[in-house]
Amino acid sequence: xxxxxxxxxxxxxxxxxxxxxxPEKLLPDSQPSYMSSWxxxxxxxxxxALIVIIASGSILALKGPGWWHFTGIGHFFxxxxxxxxxxxxxxxxxxxxxxxxxxxxxxxRARVWMTGAVAFVVAVPCALTGYVSQQNFxxxxxxxxxxxxLNAAGVGAFFNVTNFGQMYSYxxxxxxxxxxxxxxxxxxLVRKHGIVPPFQLSDRGALLASASKADPEPVPPRDPSVGNxxxxxxVSGKAAP
Amino acid sequence: MVAAIFNLSHPANxxxxxxxxxxxxxxxxxxxxxxxxxLAILVPFPGHRGKxxxx
Numbered sequence: 063x064x065x066x067x068x069x070x071x072x073x074x075x076x077x078x079x080x081x082x083x084x085p086e087k088l089l090p091d092s093q094p095s096y097m098s099s100w101x102x103x104x105x106x107x108x109x110x111a112l113i114v115i116i117a118s119g120s121i122l123a124l125k126g127p128g129w130w131h132f133t134g135i136g137h138f139f140x141x142x143x144x145x146x147x148x149x150x151x152x153x154x155x156x157x158x159x160x161x162x163x164x165x166x167x168x169x170x171r172a173r174v175w176m177t178g179a180v181a182f183v184v185a186v187p188c189a190l191t192g193y194v195s196q197q198n199f200x201x202x203x204x205x206x207x208x209x210x211x212l213n214a215a216g217v218g219a220f221f222n223v224t225n226f227g228q229m230y231s232y233x234x235x236x237x238x239x240x241x242x243x244x245x246x247x248x249x250x251l252v253r254k255h256g257i258v259p260p261f262q263l264s265d266r267g268a269l270l271a272s273a274s275k276a277d278p279e280p281v282p283p284r285d286p287s288v289g290n291x292x293x294x295x296x297v298s299g300k301a302a303p
Numbered sequence: 304m305v306a307a308i309f310n311l312s313h314p315a316n317x318x319x320x321x322x323x324x325x326x327x328x329x330x331x332x333x334x335x336x337x338x339x340x341x342l343a344i345l346v347p348f349p350g351h352r353g354k355x356x357x358x
Contacts, residue, residue: 098348
C-alpha cells in the first residue's frame with residue numbers, strides 16, 4: 063500500500079466499512095437454523111411493505127391529487143399506498159412484539175433495538191402527515207383532531223397540521239427520508255451483529271463457554287446431552303455452585 | 304362512483320368499557336395482530352425438522 067493510499071479518506075472509509083461488514087456478512091447465502099420460525103419473517107415483511115409504500119408514493123407524487131382523486135388508476139394507486147401502509151404497521155408491530163419478547167438487544171445489539179424503535183416512532187408522524195394530505199373530508203377531520211392534540215402538547219407553533227403544503231412536504235420528503243435512512247442503518251446493524259438467537263440457544267452457548275473455561279476437557283460445541291457432563295448439568299440447572 | 308362494500312355513512316361503532324374507548328375496527332386489527340403473533344410462534348415453519356436443525 064502506497065503512502066498516498068494510506069492518507070486517502072476513501073481508502074480508510076472503505077477499510078473500515080469492509081472491516082465492519084465484510085461482503086459475506088452483508089449478503090450472506092445462508093441463515094442460522096434457529097431462524098426456521100415464522101416470527102423471524104416479519105422484519106422482511108415490513109421491509110417489503112416499505113418498498114411498496116415508497117414505489118406507490120413516488121407514483122402518487124408524480125401524478126398529483128387531481129389524479130389520485132378523480133381517475134380509476136389514481137384510486138388504485140392511492141389504495142395500494144394506503145393498504146401497504148396498513149400492512150407496514152401491522153407487520154412492524156408483530157416484529158416489535160417478537161423482538162421485545164426475545165430481548166433482541168442482547169449480545170451487544172442495543173443499537174439494533176434502538177434504531178428499530180426510532181424507526182417506529184418516526185414512521186408514526188410519517189403516516190399521520192399522509193392521512194392529513196389526502197385532501198378530502200377524512201383529512202380535514204384527522205387534521206383538526208391532530209391540531210387539538212398538538213396544541214395541547216405545546217408544539218402547535220411548529221407543526222400546523224391544517225397546512226397542506228407543510229404537511230405534504232413533511233410527508234413526501236423529510237419524514238420518508240428519515241424513515242428510510244433509519245431502516246437502512248437498522249438493517250446494516252442487523253447484518254453486522256447477526257440475528258438474535260432464541261434465549262435457549264444463547265444461554266446454552268454462554269453456559270458451555272463458561273463450562274469450557276473451568277474445565278480443561280474439550281466441550282462438545284453442539285449437543286449438551288452427550289460428552290461433557292458438567293456442561294449438560296449446567297444447561298439443565300443441576301450444576302454445583 | 305362505485306359504492307363501498309360496507310355502509311360507512313354512520314358514526315363509527317365503538318367498544319366502551321370504563322376508561323377504555325376504541326373503534327371496533329381498531330379493536331379488530333389489534334385482535335388479528337395478536338392472533339397472527341401467536342400463529343407465527345406456534346405454526347411450524349416449512350422444512351423445519353425440530354431440534355435436528357439446531358444442531
